[in-house]
Amino acid sequence: MENIVFLDRDTVAPQITIRRPDFAHDWTEYDRTGAADAANRLRDATIAINNKVPLRRETLAALPKLRLIAIAATGYDCVDLAACREFGIAVSNIRGYATHTVPEHAFSLILALRRSLVPYRQDVRDGAWVRADQFCFFNHPIRDLAGSNLVIIGEGSIGQSVASLGRAFGMNVMFAAHKGSTGLGPLYTPWEEALALADVISIHCPLMPATEWMIGMKEFRQMKRQPIIVNTARGRLVVEEDLEQALKQGLIAGAGFDVAASEPPPVESPLMRLLDYPNFILTPHTAWASQEAQQTLVDQMIDNIENFVRGEPSNIVE
Incomplete structure (x- = not known):
């Protein structure tokens, strides 16, 4: 069973509906997560959902169960990609949701x-x-x-x-x-x-x-x-x-x-x-945040997770 942990649910508006993936899983979400708390909160996670929490080498090295980081955004500079490649952790992001x-x-x-x-x-x-x-x-x-x-x-x-x-x-x-x-x-x-x-x-x-x-x-x-x-x-x-x-x-x-x-x-x-x-x-970093765009974002995020578990990964950051 997959163990999914969403580190920073507050980065998506509360009125946006996030559907649960269509496979057996445990789901845990936190409103916010500091960088120092990320390793502890992800210790049993196989899939992490993250928007802005820094995930650097020292954190990733402590997470042997982690297989996927699903970024709830297009930008992925908060994640150490080189370390992810070294530890065999896939990273997906969101694409094409913000064109309006x-x-x-x-x-x-x-x-x-x-x-x-x-x-x-x-x-x-x-x-x-x-x-x-x-x-x-x-x-x-x-x-x-x-x-x-x-x-x-x-x-x-x-x-x-x-x-x-x-x-x-x-x-x-x-x-x-x-x-x-x-x-x-x-x-x-x-x-x-x-x-x-x-x-x-x-x-x-x-x-x-x-x-x-x-x-x-x-x-x-x-x-x-x-x-x-x-x-x-x-x-x-x-x-x-x-x-x-x-x-x-x-x-x-x-x-x-x-x-x-x-x-x-x-x-x-x-x-x-x-x-x-x-x-x-x-303005407070809200250009991306129309209700329509946010819903598209989270739908694609769950699609990415489902596709990864199905063995057909999508939007993988190389």
């Missing part, structure tokens, strides 16, 4: 920033419309999306969906070439050229050694058109201290972030220091 929810959230941020929705709402709350003594007022910039240049970093399914939305708004869509790479073909605009042409930058690439901290002050200074930058991917893709300075110096027109280098960010972090800026929006 993340692009819609990204465009919510893009629209709000380009049209200054947040500061205008605050002005109305503060009485500025009453004091204006006419039908409107012009305290903040308003820019159309039509005719502007949308640069997408990351050409996977989510990036492609963002491109489709951008074209529907009449934007000129470009995919930035991978930083430091050349000869990638006609789909791509060279990295530095893309930064210089961008009116809007939307980030949708994975976090890996080649992309960690890929946007810093050097890159902000290359953004000649003072774009807005939106990050719904991973926090450590952008140097947060440099983002803060870029906003303060006017190198960019605004920023919308759904992710942070450390989540939740500490109160003294650069992103938290920017919360009072009218051209900055921070």
Whole structure:
């Protein structure tokens, strides 16, 4: 009988129904699990369900019964893959579930920033419309999306969906070439050229050694058109201290972030220091979290577990 342990059930909304696998099993779930508690909670597990709990070599080495880690997400940087290969532990992840929810959230941020929705709402709350003594007022910039240049970093399914939305708004869509790479073909605009042409930058690439901290002050200074930058991917893709300075110096027109280098960010972090800026929006890593997307995610997660036990593993991370 399989022994399944879900380490962090609270990372999926409580209203989402998680069906039980169609084979004999014991099921244990914990709301949250600290890294120090993971080994003890998984000591008898054959299958672990995990979203964000770090599972490193020393933990995995203590789990000889573990056969599968089913990641309840697309990203798997919380798991030591090399150690999993060494110990014969398969790792599965979730794919293709967020092609509507993340692009819609990204465009919510893009629209709000380009049209200054947040500061205008605050002005109305503060009485500025009453004091204006006419039908409107012009305290903040308003820019159309039509005719502007949308640069997408990351050409996977989510990036492609963002491109489709951008074209529907009449934007000129470009995919930035991978930083430091050349000869990638006609789909791509060279990295530095893309930064210089961008009116809007939307980030949708994975976090890996080649992309960690890929946007810093050097890159902000290359953004000649003072774009807005939106990050719904991973926090450590952008140097947060440099983002803060870029906003303060006017190198960019605004920023919308759904992710942070450390989540939740500490109160003294650069992103938290920017919360009072009218051209900055921070949301709590919820771009992925529409009810429809979450249900698709957990259904696929259970499919992965059932397929593995059936001997037909799916979505295995190599």
